[in-house]
Amino acid sequence: MHTLLAYASKYGATRENTTLLAEMLDGEVDIVDLKETKEIDFSKYKKVVIFSAVYAGDVPKYVKKFAKKYQQQLLERHFGICFCCMTEIYNQIKGYALNSFSKDLVNHAACIASIGGFFQYDKMTAIEKKLLKIATKNQAYKKGQLIQLDGKTNFSTIEEYKMQVFANKMNGIIVAEEVAK
Numbered sequence: 001m002h003t004l005l006a007y008a009s010k011y012g013a014t015r016e017n018t019t020l021l022a023e024m025l026d027g028e029v030d031i032v033d034l035k036e037t038k039e040i041d042f043s044k045y046k047k048v049v050i051f052s053a054v055y056a057g058d059v060p061k062y063v064k065k066f067a068k069k070y071q072q073q074l075l076e077r078h079f080g081i082c083f084c085c086m087t088e089i090y091n092q093i094k095g096y097a098l099n100s101f102s103k104d105l106v107n108h109a110a111c112i113a114s115i116g117g118f119f120q121y122d123k124m125t126a127i128e129k130k131l132l133k134i135a136t137k138n139q140a141y142k143k144g145q146l147i148q149l150d151g152k153t154n155f156s157t158i159e160e161y162k163m164q165v166f167a168n169k170m171n172g173i174i175v176a177e178e179v180a181k
């Protein structure tokens with residue numbers, strides 16, 4: 001059973017966690033960087049996971065393009081949306097999915113979750129830091145607790161257990177062909 005793990009990352013946190021997420025998912029997993037990939041042959045995939053970072057409530061444009069172009073293939077397969085982003089609030093996570101993908105695709109997703117996010121100030125431009133400060137007041141939640149950030153020190157809320165919960169949900173999907181074996 002093959003799974004496609006299609007990711008999008010600007011600052012590297014999502015990319016750095018693709019291998020671990022792939023290891024947690026059952027069966028063979030192919031990892032592709034959506035920024036580099038133009039065409040995908042879906043014929044061998046039974047499950048597809050979009051694993052994307054979120055910026056200003058949205059995934060990068062090329063992720064939206066991918067989901068639009070291959071909407072039919074995604075609707076015909078078991079599908080999950082995993083974000084690498086800061087918010088811990090499920091309604092916001094679901095909102096990001098609805099900002100990014102069609103309603104049909106969001107409704108089709110077996111699981112929509114976030115593994116947490118990583119503010120890497122050392123990789124941001126001065127303008128990005130400023131925008132982030134305006135948008136977040138340099139505040140973030142970790143395990144439900146509001147943390148005041150200094151806007152300079154890198155800060156992560158990424159946790160392995162969040163990844164495992166998502167993987168467990170995707171692994172729990174019973175693929176018809178596997179049952180028949």
Ligand SMILES: Cc1cc2nc3c(=O)[nH]c(=O)nc-3n(C[C@H](O)[C@H](O)[C@H](O)COP(=O)(O)O)c2cc1C
Pocket residue numbers: 008009010011012013014015053054055056057058084085086087116117118119120124128131132
């Ligand atoms: C400019 C900017 C905007 C962001 N906007 C959001 C947001 O709207 N919601 C959120 O939950 N996280 C937001 N984040 C946090 C990112 O999703 C998080 O840093 C993520 O780990 C980035 O992944 P990457 O390192 O793979 O690019 C933002 C980060 C940056 C730098």
